[in-house]
Structure formats: C-alpha cells, structure tokens
Amino acid sequence: MRSLFSNKMAIFLLIFPGLVVMLFSIAAPVILSVYYSLTQWAGFGELTLIGFQNYHNILLADKTFWLSLFNALVLMVITIFIQNPIAFVLAAILTKVRKHSRFFRTVYFVPAIISVVVITKLWVNIFNPTYGLLNKVLKGLGLEMLTTAWLSNPHTALFAVIFIMIWYGFGWALLFYYSGLMMVPKDLEEAGIIDGASPLQLYTRVIIPYILPVIQAVLIIDVVSCLKQMEIVYLSTAGAPGDRTQFIANYLYIKAFAYSQYGYGNAIGVLFVIVAVLLTILTRRITWQSPDVE
C-alpha cells in the first residue's frame, strides 16, 4: 500500500481524471471568457479584438454595473444579518423540540426544492397590485394606504425581489444550521450548563464557536449565491424600475444576449469571478480569525 502512494506515477494517474474534469468545466470556460472579454462580438459573425475597452467602459462609465453590485451587497447584508440569524434560531428551536421537528423541517425546506420559476411566478402573483393576495389582505385588514405595486414601485421593488430570494433560500440555511447543531456533542452542552452558563452564554460561548466551520460554509455559499441571482430577477422585474432591481448575473445575460454585446457580457463575467473570489477570501478571513479566544 505504501509503495502505491509513494509511486508518483500512481498518484498522478489517480488525480488525473479529476484534474481533467476541473480543467474542462472550470478553467477552460474562464480562460475563454477572458479571451472573449477582450473582443467586440455579437456571439456570432464578425469578431474584433478591442483590448481592455470593455473593462474601461464597465468600471468607469457603467452605472448599471455598480448598481447591480450594490444590490447584491444589499442582498448579502440582509441574508447574513436577517435571514441567517432567523434560520439559526429556528434550527436551534427545532433541535430542542423533538416531537414535530421533522414536520417543520420539511415545511421550511419545501420552497428550496420547488422550481425557482414556480416560486417566482407565485410571488409575482401575490405581489400583483390588481388581483394579488398581499394587497387584498392589506385591504381586508383596513390597511389600504399601505397597498402599492410592490414590484413596480421604485421604493419597494428591491425589497420585494430580495424577499423572494430570502424566502427561497431559507430552507438551505435552516438545513445546514440544523445539521451543524445536531453534531454538537451532548456532553459539551451539559458541561456548559453545569458550569453555570445561561442559555445565551451557552450558545454564544460554547455552541457557536464549535460549529464555526458550518457557519463559515453557509456564509461562503450565501455570498456567492447572492452574486449569482439571476432567475428570480429575470422572471419578476428584469431589473426595473430603472435598474433598481438589477443584479449582476441578470445584467450579464441581458448584455450578452439581448444587447448582442457578447464581449461586454464576458467582461462582466470575469469581473464577477474576481469579486466572488475576493469576497470568499474575505469571508474566510473574518470567520477564521474572529472566534473569542479564552
């Protein structure tokens, strides 16, 4: 056995298939994307190399790009500071409430497995100002002054779209936290309680540091998926009103296939990869170095 692993040829042959897959499915598209981002091209027909002109236009002259990034950041903040804490608290409750825990876990997870098209259309209909459920309920409760066109009103559009995204992804956060919390050894909790820790101290000083790797994983997935949001935007508002609900991935798609500016779309894609990698590194840095040291 030892001779097998010390044989460099054997190691190479075992890793090689995985490397090839990674090269084909990740590295090659990124390299091609970088190449296309240096061109002015419709995706078909004549291709012209224009150097870094696309990057220049995006970073210095494209308000929509920065607005899309900003919207993704808003989504990230809401996901990290509102969705995740709620999911965590709910997961903690579910670990204690044994009786109907499975039923509730299923109920909370169901949105995450339904097709995103169905979810978006469902909420677009609920938010509809003419026949939607939300406005009807508000009217019924005598709160007619709060009714509005949720997805068309420039003041409420972004939050309505973010709400759909949070609702859709809630089940995943809950699932991760629940699994993480179930892995905490009972002895650790009991030791904490014996030592006189209050429930709040138990969680913040003992349990959360213990499941920090899980929290880190959830945060990284959240950061990347906040940047990747496309389907919900495309199917609900398509970025309107006035780019208030535009997100990077949707903007990239529209630039490439509606504007027929394939090179520009690829440039946005490359910048998107850079931003995602930077944010991932940042997230790892923060969650790795911040645990309370006794």
Added chain:
Amino acid sequence: MKRNVFRTVLCLAAVLILLPALLWAGGKQEKKPEQILLKMGDNLPDRTGTWGAVVEQINAEFIKEHPNVKIETESYPDQPYQQKIKLYAASGQLPDVFKYWSFSTLLKPLVDAKLVAELNVADFKDLNYLAGALESNTYDGKLWGIPVSGDLWVVYYNKRLFKQVGVTVPETSDEVLAMIPKFKAQGLIPMSTDGKDSWPLCITWDNIIGRLTSDYSIIQTALDRKMKFTDPPFVQAAKILQDMVKARLFQADLVTSDYGASRNLFGQEKAAMYLMGSWELGLVTDQNFPQGFRDNVSVFKFPLIKGGKGGRDDLVAWFGGNYVVNANSKYKDLGIEYLKFYANRFPTLIWEKQAAVPAQRVEATAKDSELAKSLLQIAADAKQSSGTPSLDRSTPAFKEDEQKFVRDLAALVLTPEQFARQLDASAETAAKQ
C-alpha cells in the same frame, strides 16, 4: 494454460460467426427511408389555440406529404425566445427552420454572419404578398425570410365594459383620459399593455410622434443623425406618453407586467382596453377567455392628439414576424420546401381560424368576426404607414437602450428631457458602429 487458449479461440470463433449475421440483418434495416427530424422554433407556446394551433395544423399537413419527417418545435414567449435564438446562434445550434423578425436589429446580424439561407424570390412572388412585405425581408437585393403577418398598431376594447361604464369609442387622447375616472370607479383598469418588455410602449411613442407631426420619417432622420432625439417632437411625445402613465391610464404594475399578464388582464375583463398589434386578432377565438369577452372584443384606431398634425389614418404598420431557414442546417432544402408549404397554407388557415392578419392578401368573408372586419378596414383606410418601428431600425444595443429608457420613462424614473438626452446619446453610439 491450454484450457485458456481453447476458451479464447472458441469466443473469437463465436464472434466471427455472429458478425456477418448481424451485419446482414443491419443491412436489411437500412433499406427503410431515413427518418428526418426537423427542428423548429417560434414564439407561440400555446399550441391549442390561435396562431400556435395553425402552425400545428400546417406541420401535420406537411408531415402527411413527407411521412419520413418528424417536426420538433421549441416555443418561448417573445423576448426570451429572441435571446434563446441568439444563444443558439452563438453556439451553432440554431433550429433548421425558425420564426424570426425582419428588422435590422434581428435578421440583419444573422444575415451578416451567414447564418440564414438565401431564398429564391421567384418561389414566393406569386403568393399575394402585400406591398412592401417581401421587401422588408430583403438585404443586398436578396430575400432572406418570408414575412408572415401584417402588423398594425391599434387599441382593442371591450364593448360590454364600455356600455357598462357609459362611454363611447374615443376620437382623441383627451377623450381617452376623460374616461379614466369612470373606469376606475367601477374597479376596472382603463388600458393594459406589456410594459415589462417595453417594446409596445416604444411603438406607442412612435405613434404619438406620428400623431403630432404627421411624419414618421423624422425617426429615421434622427437615427441618421440629421436630427436629434432632443428635438421638440420627440420630447413632446415622451411627455405625452408619461402623462398617460401619470393619469393612471395603465395597470398599476405597468413596468413589471409582461405580455401574457397584460393580455390576460384584458381577456379576463379586468381591463377595458388593450394597446397591442393586429396579430392579436386571435383574441376573438381564444378559448381561454370567457365567451362574453369574445363576443364583445372590438378595435379602434389609435386616437388623435389635440393640436397634432397627424390624422387617424396615419398608421403605425410594418412587417415584423418572418420565417427563416438555418444556412448550416443538414436539411436546408427540406427547410426551404417547408417555407414554401407554409407560405401557401398560412393565409387561408390563419384567416379561417381568425388568428392574425397575414402579410398576404386575404378576402373578407361573410363569416368574419367584427374584429377581423374592423382590422381589415383599418388597414384599408391607411393613408400612410410608418414602416419598421423606431426601436428596430438600428443596432441591437440601441433597441435595448430605447426599451430601457422608455420603460424608465413609464416608471417615472426619468423625465422626458432626460429620456431624450439618453436616447440621443445611444443613437450617436449606434450611428458610429
């Protein structure tokens, strides 16, 4: 060792004996004619009614004449369909025959990239195409697609709702605006249209320009940079369009209401009027809508604007939709044969089904619906027509920009002056390309 050799030889012998038998049987199969799968694409997801059903019928008749052919169609709503075709063009996976549009923003890029097959004008010139129809699909003196519908911009309305509220067909835009409180009092939306895709609002802007100036050609003049979009007629038209939105003429979620949603508002009788094109003749036969609606749907010409020079017979009309053949298709000749078949059967079938106004001449029959007769009459009354709408006269980027700016104008996020400035800047960029 000997046993192994013996076994190997036995296996090889078995294979060598079976092989010719298999090849002979396989050879017998090849005598059957080759099964051809013709891939198609269009923007008609509903195959049970109106235009979609007509295409299905044409396909069925075509298959009867070509028993070895199977047809597989991919359908999506308008804008996603156009984006999908561009995606397919980029990845070399275009369908064999597909619906497209004749504009410089859509067909021309495919022609320039040599992705569509050239058609023989002689095959089509005796099929009663309306004046200008085949020409709209011609670039460099060659024909690249067959036009399918004659498109007019009109206002559909529900006669029953009009009677219920106590209004008559309006002549001017002031009369239209005066009707708004009456409809709202009964909980109805006065007019619905597709604001999410925005091109209907762009075409409406064109229509208002025509009503103001009686001269649709100034749009092309501005695109050719001999005028600017910041000139008075364009800004004034933008202001009138925005005032219509501010007066709450349209549904509250105009800018996020897509084609299907806005059509349904009208069909389910939640909106009294529907601002759309003549290809929606099928409203009168769409089984998804109540009979009461279908019996009461009619149409009137786009109203006059007070103080404007344009008359009601200055029509926004063009030939948009067409069918093209993929130049790199394995079955190019079969595809062209399909187009000829389609061109022959389409006008009769579509008029029978009362589903759209074709680009070919049709005779009005006694059993035509009132809606069909009215549409034919509007077309016949036309004193001038606009040709291709503004958004499709330039580059794809200009089209997307105009759609975006008009949508932001309707969302009250841009003033008419800001709209004009941004549109002009986009036209300047497009002209340089």
